[in-house]
Structure formats: structure tokens, C-alpha cells
């Protein structure tokens with residue numbers, strides 16, 4: 001699909017489908033739209049009246065334009081109240097339009113939307129993001145995809161001539177989101193720790209990042225007993241992935257992003273019973289997918305003077321004769337000992353060694369993303385990620401970054417008292433506490449592996465996957481986190 005900008009107005013544009021945005025309760029046609037309506041023999045006004053179109057955010061309508069018009073279809077999207085229009089509104093409008101145009105089998109699409117805050121670059125980028133994300137469809141594993149037929153070939157953003165760089169940025173960002181979606185959607189027999197490492201190598205080669213893959217023996221030398229304990233029953237080798245983006249100049253800030261990379265989580269000997277969603281545990285590398293997706297986007301977008309480390313301790317959590325036993329004591333790379341009272345709380349074990357590794361790099365801030373707990377899904381539902389941080393400034397940075405990017409985070413409490421539930425008789429700590437507050441104790445566990453570096457933890461177990469279609473996502477992997485991370489790195 002060719003996505004471009006043009007100074008052509010909606011009056012002059014010709015093609016299969018023309019989409020225009022209308023604000024709430026401002027659906028009387030004036031100016032250019034009135035002239036367009038006249039040119040289309042009153043089709044727009046007829047459509048507005050017929051469906052009682054009010055311009056509410058999220059609403060849309062479309063119809064065929066009769067006669068030998070230079071436009072075949074007209075699409076209306078509601079934008080809500082003008083004073084409430086945000087970039088996210090434009091993103092969603094772009095997505096809604098793209099989906100309708102595709103359903104209507106348009107090959108060429110023209111889009112005329114107002115600017116948000118008179119910022120043409122940001123507006124063009126947001127609309128383009130919505131389009132790119134809404135049109136992505138993953139048919140890799142279908143032998144006969146049902147959606148063949150006409151494809152959208154050209155999309156033109158009208159009145160946004162000169163904003164080519166904004167379109168390029170949208171495409172670069174979305175290439176990262178789409179990589180994350182495809183990694184998450186692929187099952188555990190396709191995406192393994194080896195595949196994740198190969199993906200990191202491919203990104204490094206293509207965009208010139210530094211990359212280091214630590215094999216099991218190297219992880220042993222670093223004392224990563226927690227990570228390796230999780231990996232020990234798998235027939236696949238664990239891979240500790242470390243990609244680095246270095247800016248052209250001297251970095252002003254150094255950041256680390258860590259993603260939980262469990263390519264399959266069986267639960268280990270505390271095996272997940274049927275009905276627990278074990279068949280969805282291919283998504284347990286959603287943090288690693290977001291990390292690699294962010295790496296791919298950042299490598300292309302090239303933020304000035306920020307160095308970014310992308311890290312994942314990738315493995316499976318399996319069972320076998322040499323699986324870790326419930327009750328085993330593992331020693332992490334910072335010397336702390338952990339009594340494994342539940343082998344299904346494995347993500348925090350892999351993250352523990354990744355956090356220690358990241359802190360040793362001397363970075364200014366660390367953010368980890370993990371499909372860590374079912375408890376977080378119970379607390380915040382499918383659309384919102386939990387955010388924990390002892391550092392209020394970093395937490396605020398992430399909330400702002402997510403808001404700008406159109407992803408949802410909610411700050412959760414770091415209730416130190418709850419760590420009492422993780423006390424062990426035999427070791428420094430257990431790996432799980434009682435069921436209540438399970439997402440909080442998971443965050444408190446992670447905190448044991450960070451000394452004084454600013455750190456935040458995002459539990460993305462809910463939003464990693466969409467069970468229902470939403471604005472720019474069909475059912476399936478969302479690529480959650482990539483947009484927030486990129487937004488955060490640029491604000492850093």
C-alpha cells in the first residue's frame with residue numbers, strides 16, 4: 001500500500017473512496033464540503049440525514065456516489081467535539097477509515113481530516129499510524145486466506161502536502177509494532193528462544209545496532225542461576241539477548257528496556273491445568289516482542305543523544321526429568337537466593353537476572369515489560385497495563401509517553417508490606433506470595449534485583465492480546481508497548 005500526502009483538496013481529488021471527518025453537532029455542510037456536496041449532487045447531505053449522522057467520536061457512515069462522479073464512495077467519520085480532538089482521535093479516525101475503505105473494496109482512498117492543535121506533522125503521523133495498524137493482517141499461517149480480492153493500493157492524506165517525513169516516521173514506528181504482533185502471534189513451535197535471538201541479529205544487521213547473544217555457558221559464568229533454573233527443562237537452548245542502539249553523538253541519557261521472553265510457559269512442574277489458558281502461553285514473550293519491536297523502530301527513527309539497551313532473557317518454561325523442582329533454591333546473579341515455591345512464577349526469575357545485567361551497564365533508567373501475572377488482568381482487564389515504580393518521575397514519564405502514543409497504563413502501588421508474604425524460611429525470599437495482590441508481590445520481587453537505578457515495571461499480561469476487535473487491532477496480538485517505549489525514549 002502506497003501512503004502519501006498531497007495538497008490536493010477534497011474538491012479536486014478523484015478516486016474510489018473519499019473520507020471526510022466531521023465534528024460533533026457541526027454536520028451542516030459549509031465551505032469546501034458544501035461545494036463538494038453540490039458536486040456530488042447532494043449525496044453527503046442525503047447520507048447525513050438518512051443515518052442521522054451527528055459526528056460523534058467513533059461513528060461512521062458510507063454510501064455509494066451515483067452517476068458518473070469522479071468519486072465512487074463517500075465515507076464520513078465522526079470526530080467528536082472539536083475542543084476534545086486529540087492525536088488519538090485522529091489515529092482512530094485513520095484506522096476507522098482504512099477499515100471501511102478495505103471493506104468497500106476501494107483501491108484508492110483520499111482522506112480529509114482536520115489538524116489536531118494545528119500541528120500538521122503530528123496529525124499526519126497519527127492518521128498514518130492508525131491506517132498502518134488497522135490494515136495489518138496476519139495471514140502467515142493460513143493456506144487460503146479469505147481476504148483476497150481488491151487491495152487498497154493508494155491512500156492519500158489530503159491537504160497535508162510536505163508532511164512526507166511524518167509518514168515515514170509513522171511507517172518506521174508501525175514496522176516495530178507489526179514485528180511485535182507477528183512475534184507474539186506465532187506459536188511456540190515457530191517462535192523459540194533461537195528465533196528471538198535470530199530476530200535480534202537480523203535487526204542489528206539491517207539497521208546497524210550492536211548485538212550480543214549470551215549462550216547458556218556465558219550466562220552460567222555470570223551467575224544467572226534464576227534465569228537458567230527456568231530454562232533447565234527445555235530441549236531448546238536459552239538465549240540472553242542484548243541489542244544496543246548508540247546515537248551518532250555522545251549520549252545524554254542511557255536507557256535499558258527489558259522484555260520477558262518466555263516463548264512458552266507450561267508452568268513447569270506446577271503445570272498449568274487445562275482451562276487455565278495454557279494454549280495462549282505462546283504470548284508469554286510479549287515483553288520481548290515489544291522490546292525487539294521498539295529496537296526495530298528506534299533503530300530507524302534514530303533519536304539523538306539517547307543510548308538504548310534492549311534486553312531479553314529468552315527461554316521456555318517446560319517439564320522434564322531435569323526440570324527445577326518446587327522447593328529448589330536458585331541463586332540469582334546478584335547473589336540473592338530464591339526458594340521456588342511455584343515453578344509457574346518463572347517470568348520474574350528470568351527478569352531478575354536481566355535486571356541485574358541491565359543495572360551493571362550503568363544506565364540512567366530501566367523499564368521492564370512482562371506478561372507477568374493473571375492477577376494484573378483481573379485488576380485492570382484486557383486493555384490496560386499495570387505500572388509499578390518506586391520512582392515517581394519515571395512513572396510520570398511513562399504515563400505521559402503512553403498517553404501520547406495511544407496506549408493505556410495505570411499506576412499501581414508498590415506496597416512494601418506485602419513483601420512479607422514472600423519471606424522464606426530457607427532462602428532470601430520465595431518466588432511467590434499469597435494470591436491476593438499477586439501482581440504487586442510480583443513487582444516487589446523484581447525490585448529485589450535493582451539497587452539504585454530508576455526502574456519501572458509494566459505488567460502487560462492483559463493488553464498483549466485482544467480477544468475482541470478494537471480501533472486499530474483485529475482479534476489477536478496487539479504489539480502493545482512498542483508505541484509507549486518509542487514515545488518514552490524520544491521524550492527522555
Ligand code: BES
Nearest residue numbers: 284342344345371372373374375432461
Ligand atoms: N505467564 C504467566 C502470566 C499470564 C497469565 C500471562 C495469563 C498472560 C495471561 C505467568 O508466568 C504466571 O504463570 N503467573 C502466575 C503467577 C502465580 C503462580 C503466582 C499467575 O498469574 O497465575
Ligand code: MN
Nearest residue numbers: 265344345346
Ligand atoms: Mn508462569
Ligand code: ZN
Nearest residue numbers: 262265284347
Ligand atoms: Zn509466564
